[in-house]
Every structure is written in structure tokens, then in C-alpha cells.
Amino acid sequence: MGWWRWVARRAEVLFAKRRVEAELDDELRFHLEMEVREHKRTGLSPAEARRRAMVTFGGVERYKEEVRDVRGARVADDLMQDVRVAVRSLTKQPAFLAAVLTTLAVGIGGSVAIYAVLDATVFAALPYPEADRLVTGRSTFNDGARLGPMLSAYDFYDYRDQARSFSAVGAIAPFPRRSTISQAGEPTRADVVFVTPGFFTTLGVTPLHGRDFVAEEGEPGASPAVLISEGYWRDRLGEDASVVGTTLVVSGNARTVVGVLPRTARFMVDADLWIPVVRGEGMARSRSAHNFLMVARLRADASAGVAQSELDAISDRLEDAYPDSNAGKGIVLTPARDMLAESYRGTLALLAAAVGLLLVVACANVAGLLLARGQARISEMALRSAIGARRGRLTRQLLTESTVLALGGGALGLSVAWLGQRAVLAFVSVDRIGAVAPGLSPSTVMFALTLSVGTVLFFGAIPALRTSGADASVALRGAGKVAGGVGGSRLRGGLVVAQVALTAVLLSVSGLLMRSLQELSAVDLGFNAENLLTAELDLPAFEYSPEERVAFFDDLNARLGALPDVRAVALSSMLPVRDPGNNWGIGLPGELSTPRGRSFLAFQRVVYPGYFEAMGIPLLAGRDVEPSDRDGEPRAIVISESTAERLFGEETSTGRLVDVQGQDDAHIVVGVVGDVVTDRPRSGRGPSMYYPYHRRTPALMRIALRHSGQGASVAAQVRSTLASLDPNLPLDRVLPMEDVVDASASDERALAALVAVFAAVALLLAGVGLYGVLAYQVTRRLREIGVRMALGASVADVSASVVRGGLMLVAAGLVVGVPLSLFVGRFLQAFLFGIEPADPVTYLTVSLFLAVVAAVACLLPARRASRVDPVQAFRA
Amino acid sequence: MARKADLLQGSLDLLILKTLDLEALHGWAISKRIQLLSSGVLEVNQGSLYPALYRMRDRGLIESEWAHTDEGRRVKTYRLTRKGRETLASERAGWRLFADAVDAVLSAT
Known part of the structure; x- marks a missing residue:
């Protein structure tokens, strides 16, 4: 520790200089006094005694200086002097000083800012215990055509149940769904995310109150459960721990609150509530709808490489067992940290x-x-x-x-x-x-x-x-x-x-x-985003039967259209750019599931008559959807230009039959419309297909109103119109389309x-x-x-x-x-x-x-x- | 009065160590003790005592603390550290070797 004493001593010399000097003074004065006293005892006069003492001692100042020297005070003094001189000579040229300091501040500041961002993101460990053992699994397709290569639910269950390399496995559908929540009072809207039981165990996140989902809650027949986020619990439920065990109505379904999760439970997307994925229900009943991201924790004795080869073997078995859905499909493991970055x-x-x-x-x-x-x-x-x-x-x-x-x-x-x-x-x-x-x-x-x-x-x-x-x-x-x-x-x-x-x-x-x-x-969106106010409306499924929904939107459409500032009304399950939604397979009859057939993925929407005109999407052939499409076989469908081109080439599309993934009945093309940008403008315009609202009546619909330039007053008018129809319906995410387009870039x-x-x-x-x-x-x-x-x-x-x-x-x-x-x-x-x-x-x-x-x-x-x-x- | 001898280069430290081996002392007492023990032959240049004390303290051979005299006067006293005690032992052996060698040369006939 020699260097440490050296530093301490120099620090003492530098910073406690005055005290050290005073002590030295004290010590020397004491010495002289003792000497003087001794001389006096031998009978000398006080003056003579003092003189003698000074002589025996030698120069006080000289020895003080020697002490300082011994202690390295001079080095420190020189340093201080250098610093003083430097500061003085620098401040004498303020322009020079300002130029150098500004330049340094900018150059170093910029670099350090980016370093600080990297430090807080890419370099930082995830806030989970032993986070370096967390991996994510996503599908790979040898045709490379899928958007966001997630896993299908059934594939996930097979990987989860067969793999031995993991100590815990879970999955999340990282797309928050806005849902209507009611619990003794006004209904509110909240972001709901689906996870499998085991997801939070895998991350290592433990509930603040209550418990995590248990395995049975992911199997059919379990009593519906819900986990709530710390933020939702604090803001909406008053931080009341007794909320565990109570009932929350989520999109019309009563669910028991089983626990409150801490902030660290947020993964990829904001969530107010989490709902367990139930095998065989909703999104979890298919091998070809890819909605889940697998998150797994490697066992202490398994490496990522071993896990990957184990999963590859499972993929091969799945490919043999389910050639229709799994031909050419695999899974790739990525460290969770890398995937998130x-x-x-x-x-x-x-x-x-x-x-x-x-x-x-x-x-x-x-x-x-x-x-x-x-x-x-x-x-x-x-x-x-x-x-x-x-x-x-x-x-x-x-x-x-x-x-x-x-x-x-x-x-x-x-x-x-x-x-x-x-x-x-x-x-x-x-x-x-x-x-x-x-x-x-x-x-x-x-x-x-x-x-x-x-x-x-x-x-x-x-x-x-x-x-x-x-x-x-x-x-x-x-x-x-x-x-x-x-x-x-x-x-x-x-x-x-x-x-x-x-x-x-x-x-x-x-x-x-x-x-x-x-x-x-400057990308042509395929529709007109000017003076277009958007919003969404989620009819509680349990209060509105399909027929009632049709009646409701017929009514709403008419009333909104009658508003003074509204020029046209567009109603759709998803709006371009704003709500990308899912893409599904579409193909010529009988070719949908054959590996080399003429089929591909197209975004699907359910639209209310008048949608295309109101949005400014050109009708290229045939007709718009109509109320009469409610009945009639084959079912009517409208496809976009590129969909038609890929299916039929130069041939006429209207009147032709197509198969759609997940639908057993054939559909007949009644109209062809222009392509629109469904996702971000960057991904361009692509194939879409549109079902008539009167046939498939989703409860969640988006509204787009072409107005005369008074967006704010239109929003208020829409709210009061809605209140006159059903005072319990919240109008959610009211956004001008131009803002949505701006935000997308x-x-x-x-x-x-x-x-x-x-x-x-x-x-x-x-x-x-x-x-x-x-x-x-x-x-x-x-x-x-x-x-x-x-x-x-x-x-x-x-x-x-x-x-x-x-x-x-x-x-x-x-x-x-x-x-x-x-x-x-x-x-x-x-x-x-x-x-x-x-x-x-x-x-x-x-x-x-x-x-x-x-x-x-x-x-x-x-x-x-x-x-x-x-x-x-x-x-x- | 007896004849006085100048201190040999480097021997001051040894003398200080030896003096403090017996008990903790303040600066003036150290100089007096050396004088006394050497029967007045060795006289420490009182001023040069202090740089030596500070140097030895910085090297960790001795440590200092403030005490009060019987008259209530604040005084800094020095005492040996373990390292100082070890140094004293080895320096003493070295001195003995040196002195015997010089003695042997001088007494050669």
C-alpha cells in the first residue's frame, strides 16, 4: 500500500496545508520553549536563554522548508502554480479559450451522448436474473416471405413440450390489443397482451402481489384469469392490494385478477393487462398463424448451440408430421438481448x-x-x-x-x-x-x-x-x-x-x-390522408350480437355522414398505416395449401360499404361491398390490384373464385381496388383483401372521417353522436391520419x-x-x-x-x-x-x-x- | 565539557529509532535523550531533527500523536511502529557490522 500512503500524504500536503503548517509551528515552538526553559535553569537571562536556544536550533524557517521539502510539498506547490499559470494564461485569451472549450464540448459531448445511449441500451444487461441465459425463438421460412417471423401456437407447444435444453419456456404475442375494461363504473380502454403461463417465470419476474399464471390457466376449461401491471394498478385501481381475487371484465369476459406484476414485466410492448393464451382458443389453434415469440431460459448445463440443434431436430419431425403447414419451416434462437436490440x-x-x-x-x-x-x-x-x-x-x-x-x-x-x-x-x-x-x-x-x-x-x-x-x-x-x-x-x-x-x-x-x-x-399511400380523422370503437361482444352490430354501424354510419363538417365516412376493421393487422394466405381454388401453388399472403380487412370512396382508394373494376353481401354464395370479396395481378395476371378478376386461409367456403371476387400502404410507408403498397362488413361483423372497428378541416370539432361531434347511440362506448385513439403517417417515419x-x-x-x-x-x-x-x-x-x-x-x-x-x-x-x-x-x-x-x-x-x-x-x- | 562528535551521515535515524524503542517521546525529549545516552558526546543538531522525524513518519517507521504535558500543554509525541522496530533491528545489526569492521581496520598493527 506504499502508493496509497504516498497519495494520502500528497493529498494532505495539498489540501490540509494550513493545518499541517500550524502543527509544525506548534511543535517547533514547544521545542524552543523547552530549550529556553533549560537555559534559564542554568541561570541565563531570558533574552540570553532565548538567543542560545535559537542558535542551537539553527534557522527555524530553514528547517521548516526542509520539512516541506521532505514531504513533497514543493511538487504540489509547483503543480498548483502550473495550474494557476495555465488558467491565467488561458483566460487572457478568452476567444481562444471559448473556441477550444466549445469545440471540445461539442465533439466530446456528442460522442459521450451516444456512448451513454449505448451504455443504457445495448451494453446494459436486461433487468432479469441471469439474463444472459434468456433466448428467444422465431420461425424461419425457406420462402422468406413472412412478415415478422413469429411462431405458431401449435409449433410453440411442441417445442416447449419436447425440448430438454430449457429450464423454463414461455411465449408472448407481442401485439397489444386495445380492449374495453369494465369494473363497477365507466368502461375504459386498456392494452391487453397475451402470454402463455410460464412466460414471466421464464423471465424471472415475480408478482408484486398475488401469483403468476399457473399451467392449468393455459389449458381449455380453466377459469379466466388476468394479471395487471403495476402502472394500471396504481393509476386505475388505487394501489389497492385487495384487488387480487376480484373480477375485471375484459372485452366482455369476467376474469379473476390473480396478481400484480412489476414494471420489469413489460416486454417489447406496453401492456396494462396480461391474459393467458389458452391452447386451442383464439390465436392458439393453428399451426399456420404465426403470432408468438418464444422466450426460453437455457438450463445451466445447456449451451445455445445445443438448444438450437435440439430444436432443429424437433423442426424436422414437425416438417414430416405436418407437411402442409411446416414444410420448409424451422426455428432460430437468438439471445434475448440481441433480439431486443x-x-x-x-x-x-x-x-x-x-x-x-x-x-x-x-x-x-x-x-x-x-x-x-x-x-x-x-x-x-x-x-x-x-x-x-x-x-x-x-x-x-x-x-x-x-x-x-x-x-x-x-x-x-x-x-x-x-x-x-x-x-x-x-x-x-x-x-x-x-x-x-x-x-x-x-x-x-x-x-x-x-x-x-x-x-x-x-x-x-x-x-x-x-x-x-x-x-x-x-x-x-x-x-x-x-x-x-x-x-x-x-x-x-x-x-x-x-x-x-x-x-x-x-x-x-x-x-x-x-x-x-x-x-x-412522397410515397403514394394509395389513399388520401388529408383531413382524415381516425378513431376506434370496440363494441362489447356480449352486449351486441352480430345482427345488432350491423344495425349499430348502419345507424352510426348514417349519423356520422349527416354531421355538418363530415364529408365522407369510412368504417373498417383496420386502417392503412395505422393498424397493419395480420396477413393471411389467399390463392386460386385448391392451391392454397399446396407448397408450390399460386398462393401468397395478403392483408385482410373487413370494410363497410363506402369505405373505398371515403378513403380515396380507387375502384378499378367491379363494385364496392354492399349490404346485400350479407347473404349469397359464394361469399363476396374485394381484392387489391396487386392481389388480382398475382392471382390472375392480365385476366379479368371479377367473377373469379379464390380460396382464403382459415375459411372453408370459396369467395367470389366482386371488385378490384387500388393497393394501399398497410404498414409503414417504407414497406410500400402491397396485396390486400376486403370482406364485406355485413357478412363478417367484427366488434372492433376503426372509423375514418373525411372532414372539412376542423378535426377537433369533428372529434367532439363524433363523441356526442356516439353518446346518443350508446353512452357506455368509449371512443379510443382519436388521431388525425396525417399524424399517424408522420409518426410511422x-x-x-x-x-x-x-x-x-x-x-x-x-x-x-x-x-x-x-x-x-x-x-x-x-x-x-x-x-x-x-x-x-x-x-x-x-x-x-x-x-x-x-x-x-x-x-x-x-x-x-x-x-x-x-x-x-x-x-x-x-x-x-x-x-x-x-x-x-x-x-x-x-x-x-x-x-x-x-x-x-x-x-x-x-x-x-x-x-x-x-x-x-x-x-x-x-x-x- | 566532553568533546563533541559530529553525527555520521544516516546515523541520526538509527539514534531516533533506538531512543523511541524505549518509550514515546516528543521532539525536544528525543534530542535530549540522545545527548544523555551518549554522555553528551553526540549532539543532535536540533533543527535537523524535525525533517528526519517527518521523513521517518512518512516512511511509516514512526507514528505521531498529540498528547498533553503535565502542564496541560499540547505536544506531539512520536513512537515506533512495527515496521520501525524491524528497521531498528536490522539497522542495528548493520551498524554493528560496520563499526566492528572500522574498528578492526583501525586496530590493525
């Missing part, structure tokens, strides 16, 4: 790369600034070294200055990071389990510290070593007048070229993302915005860097410029030479930067939409933009050069 890992990686470039651009600026300062101080350093300052001492002082800058920049950077982390977490959806808490962890602070000290020492050490090694005689003679330190200028020029190149890369990336965003918002927009901010900052830094180099060159060349002007050079000549110098640097930067951007662009493919990574528009714009900014950065120094008075220049 899949959706945002790429985004964060891109942000990290962008912010890394920004940091390098910032470092180049810091290096340039320190270099310039070092050059300006060559004469000062030379003078000090001439009058005897050791080189080590001078270097140390410069390094101290760098460290002070680094710590200041680091502290500012941390504040920027604190804000930045919150911004990124707010705009990029990275939180899939509800456990991501913003905050700067110790590792983040360490990262910031390392980064800032590393940056400044690396970029500060070069100038420090350069200047303190300056030859005194040359430097003193030349002191800032002749073109000494050409090397420094060249180095700074090189830094600017690098900055311009990297800024070009950042701008290009930003440009590509913005162009994609533009393309994305929010991740892309956040990414584009963040990268644009980084690129703008880089551009600013590069501009400042360029300005710095040119301004410095003009200062150094004052004499030369004076001479040239005296010899007849015009103001324009002089300005042009400065601007030319600047533009040469920019041109060099672009020569490096544009090919580099093209190279980088190839990795961006996954983020782009509708444009190529080598998008010429982007590169041309970026280059022009950089050139313009560079020209502006050149102007000030050029103006200054043009104002040089030859007479003044010579005197200088």
Missing part, C-alpha cells in the same frame, strides 16, 4: 459512426487552435528558456495547460452528453422492455474523461513538444515576423483538408438520409435530424478551422502583402490570393471526401429508401454547399488582407 442497433451504430467523425473534425480544430497558439508563443517560450527555465518545466507547463483545457472541455462535454442522451432516447425508439433509464453511469464519465484527456494530450502534446524545443536564437530574432514555422502552417493546412473531407462524408450521409426521408414522405426522421445536427456542427467546425488557418496566414504574411501592395498589387489580387488558398484546401478536402463518402454510402443501403447510395444530387449539393461555406470562411481574412496598409506592415 435488433430494431435499433443499426441506427445507434450509424449515430456512433457519425459522432465519431464529428469528434475527429473537432479534434482537428483543437489541434489547429493549439498549434496556432503554440506558434504564437514560440518567442515567449524561447525567451523563458533563454533566461533559464528548464525544457521539462516548460513542457510540463504546456501539458498542464492542455490538461486544464481537457478537464474543462470534458466537464462541458458531459453536460452536453447529459442533454444529448435524453434527446436520443426521446426520439429514437430504443426502449423495448421499459427498463432504459437515462443517466450518466460511472463508465460513461470515465469514457468522457478518457476521451477528453486523450484528445487534448494527443493534440496538445504535439504543439507542446514542438514549441518548447524551439531554438531560442532563431525564434527570438524571427519572432512572428518572418515565415518561420512553415511546417506548422502545412500541418494546419493538412488538418483543414482532413476536416473538409470528413465533413463532406457527414454531410453526404446526412444528405442521403434527408433525401430518403423526402422520398419516404419518426425513427427515420429522428435519425436524419440527429445526423443533420452532427453534420451541421462539423460544417461549422470545418468553417472555423478554415477561417483560423487563413486568418493566421494573413497575419504572418502581413509584410509580404504590404510589399506586394507597395509594388502595385491591387486589393482584388490580394483578396483573391487568400481566397484561392482557402478554396485549394477545400478542393483538396473534397477530392478525398467525395470518394470516401461514396465508399461509406455503400454501408448505408439499409437506411435508405428510394435513392441509391451513389445519389448524384446529394453529392453535388454537398460539394457546392461546402464550397459556399468555405468561401464565406475565406472572406473575413481576405478582407483583412485587402486592408493592409503597406506603411504599417513595414513598421510592424
